[in-house]
Structure formats: structure tokens, C-alpha cells
């Protein structure tokens with residue numbers, strides 16, 4: 475087996491060799507640093523606040539580039555899982571964790587006091603939505619308040635959590651100034667949205683460009699310097715607000731296009747056409763088209779959440795956003811349409827939902843990860859269970875899920891029971907999943923490659 479891809483930079487022992495002497499040190503680094511990867515960050519201590527799906531790979535990327543990394547998370551449970559390697563990572567990141575975890579240059583703590591000794595701080599805490607699909611900034615506000623409270627002269631603070639436009643100034647720059655730490659004078663502050671795509675081996679973070687917008691040129695350059703070693707290149711913009719909006723634009727674009735793909739897929743089915751060959755044909759156009767596929771809805775921590783940070787902000791006094799609003803409503807309703815269509819397929823063959831055995835194949839929100847946050851599968855399972863169906867699921871990445879307070883465990887060999895399923899709903903197809911056995915199942919509702927019938931509309935909510 476190949477050795478883990480440990481970093482090439484010579485690590486320092488413990489704290490940085492020279493304490494930060496203020497912004498000129500950062501300015502000199504940023505101005506004089508050659509582009510490239512490897513040893514760029516040697517000598518810097520970087521604190522990463524929030525070691526989740528984004529923060530952990532970020533911390534590993536910075537460590538691989540030579541930095542001493544202090545990972546700070548409020549969850550002791552999460553830190554134990556990281557230490558044990560019991561986390562969702564790509565193979566290369568997992569190898570880096572095995573390597574980093576055995577050094578003094580990769581430390582994990584729940585103690586926010588560790589922030590004081592960092593040259594740079596990266597904030598990667600969650601920005602979910604509430605039950606009512608409104609922005610929930612509680613974790614972000616708490617984390618930023620902690621960072622501000624422990625901020626030290628000369629520090630670079632980079633916010634990477636997706637949030638509404640103006641967040642960086644509101645939660646960092648202004649409270650820092652109230653403490654006497656003025657951006658561009660005593661501290662450096664920037665926003666750099668994350669683009670990590672968990673489970674995606676084709677677009678690794680180090681091969682993906684980053685956008686950086688600082689509160690001034692020094693902040694932008696210092697943040698670009700810090701992140702350059704962990705990205706293919708850095709695109710600098712004029713201010714944090716441009717970078718904040720760029721992230722929202724990216725994910726609104728995806729949300730609207732996913733909703734559009736679902737709508738046009740339903741139109742195809744109504745017209746007696748399989749949508750996927752139509753999409754593949756359209757995708758041969760070399761310009762002005764990007765293929766999106768239909769699916770069971772949108773899950774994860776980005777697409778179902780991020781657009782609401784824009785909608786929530788504009789709702790107060792902004793322009794109308796009917797296209798984005800309709801897309802988000804359609805995505806939210808999609809799992810209910812899948813559940814109704816499933817019940818309809820069963821009913822067409824005289825099987826009441828209350829007597830049916832239904833298997834959902836794949837419950838992670840997307841392939842290659844164990845993440846079930848906002849996964850449409852959970853709502854599909856819950857809605858069918860509420861009708862009395864005997865619902866099961868199979869997902870090698872997800873050993874158990876809780877659906878409306880009932881714990882379900884993954885069926886390890888669903889094909890062995892192929893004769894018992896009245897219906898299989900294909901939700902997420904992980905790499906290597908064998909679907910050939912579905913030929914022997916009487917009813918299959920493939921949400922990714924639907925063959926018909928059109929999904930049943932839900933009543934307006």
C-alpha cells in the first residue's frame with residue numbers, strides 16, 4: 475500500500491517560531507510568497523473553528539501545506555470521532571488524518587483559549603435553516619463571538635461559513651473594532667466561501683479555485699496567501715460582500731437548476747419520454763447548457779439551506795424573488811411527490827400503502843457520503859410509514875437513521891429479499907451499488923432516472 479501523503483514541509487515544534495508581530499508580517503508573507511503548494515505555510519499556526527464536513531478537510535489541507543493546525547470544536551464527541559478516524563473523508567484525506575493525528579502539529583481541542591496563539595483563524599461552523607426554512611445563525615453568531623473575544627493583534631480571521639451578505643462585517647469586523655481591533659490596522663478580516671464537495675473525488679479542494687474578499691487589500695492578500703496552498707488558485711474580489719454573494723449565487727444557481735430538471739423531467743414523463751436520454755442529448759450542446767438531473771429533492775447542508783439566506787435577507791425590504799422562491803418550494807415538496815407517486819404505483823396494482831413493504835435504496839443525501847442531513851429519503855420514509863407501510867432502507871454508508879423518532883437499521887442484503895419488496899425507491903446510488911437485482915422487483919421508482927409515470931402533484935402548501 476502506498477504511504478500516506480504526508481506533508482513535505484518541515485514541521486515546527488509546537489507554537490510558531492516567531493510570534494506574530496502585527497500586520498506587516500502578514501503583508502510581507504503575502505507579498506513575497508511564491509505560488510505553489512507544500513511548504514508555504516510552515517511557521518504559521520492556524521486555528522480552524524468547527525471540524526465538520528468542511529472544517530476537517532480544511533484543517534487537513536492546511537496541515538498538509540505545512541501549517542501547525544489547532545482544530546477547535548464545541549463538540550467533544552466530534553473530536554473523539556476525528557481522533558478515532560470515524561469520520562466521512564475521501565481516502566486521501568483519511569490518509570492525511572492518520573498522518574497528521576500522530577504529530578504535535580495537528581491538535582484538537584474544545585478550549586477556545588487556543589485561539590489566542592493562532593496566527594490565522596478560519597471559521598467553518600454550520601449555517602442551517604430552521605423547521606420553517608429560515609436562516610439559523612445561532613452557531614455562527616456564537617462562534618464569531620468566541621473568535622472576536624479571543625482575537626489577538628496581527629491575527630488574520632477568515633469566515634468560510636455560507637451566510638447572508640454583510641455577515642463578515644456584522645459578526646466580525648464591527649465587534650472586533652468595538653474591542654479596539656480595527657480591520658486592516660490591527661487585524662485582518664476576510665470572507666472566503668468553501669467549495670468542498672464531500673465524497674467528490676473528481677473535484678478535490680486542492681484542485682478547486684477559491685474566492686476571497688477581504689475588508690481591505692491587506693486582508694484580501696493575506697487570506698489569499700493562506701488559502702493558496704489548499705486551492706488550485708485564488709480569485710480575489712473587492713470586499714467580503716462580493717464573496718458572500720458569490721457563494722449564494724453559486725448555490726441558488728444549483729437549486730434553481732435542480733428544480734428545473736425535476737420539472738422538465740416530469741414534463742418528459744407526461745409526454746411519454748424518458749428524461750435522461752433527453753438531458754444527454756441536450757448536453758451535447760457545447761455552450762449555454764449545463765446538465766442537471768432529476769432526483770428525489772435536494773439534501774445536505776448547502777442546496778436546501780443556502781438560498782434561504784438570500785431569501786431571508788431580501789424578504790425584509792428587497793426585490794421580489796419569484797424564481798428562487800418557487801424553486802425552493804418545489805424542492806421542498808419533491809419528497810412528498812415521490813411518496814405520493816409511490817403510493818399511487820402500489821394502489822394501481824391493488825396494494826394499499828398500509829400493507830406494502832417498501833425499500834428505499836440509499837438514504838444519504840448524495841452518493842459517496844454518510845451525510846443524511848436534509849436528505850429527502852428521511853421524509854419519503856416518514857410519509858410512507860405514516861400511511862402504514864412497512865418501510866426499510868439499505869445504505870452501506872449509513873448504518874442507521876431515525877425517522878420520526880423510529881430508529882431504522884440498514885438492510886445489509888436487500889437483494890436476498892427481492893421477492894418481498896412490493897416497491898423499491900431508488901434514492902441514492904453509491905459507487906459500486908449493484909442495481910441488476912432490481913429487474914426481479916415488481917415495482918421500482920427510480921427517482922434519478924425515472925421512466926414513468928409522472929410524479930403525482932402535492933396539494934399546495
Ligand SMILES: NC(=O)c1ccc[n+]([C@@H]2O[C@H](COP(=O)([O-])OP(=O)(O)OC[C@H]3O[C@@H](n4cnc5c(N)ncnc54)[C@H](O)[C@@H]3O)[C@@H](O)[C@H]2O)c1
Nearest residue numbers: 524525526527528547548549599600601613617635636668
Ligand atoms: N457540507 C458541505 O458540503 C459544504 C460545502 C461548502 C460549504 N459549506 C458550508 O460550510 C459551513 C460548515 O458546514 P459543515 O457541513 O462543515 O457543517 P458540520 O455540521 O458538518 O460541522 C460544523 C462543526 O462545527 C462545530 N461547531 C458548531 N458551533 C461551533 C462553535 N461555536 N465553535 C466551534 N465549533 C462549533 C460542530 O460541532 C460541527 O462539528 C456551513 O456554512 C456550510 O453551509 C458546507
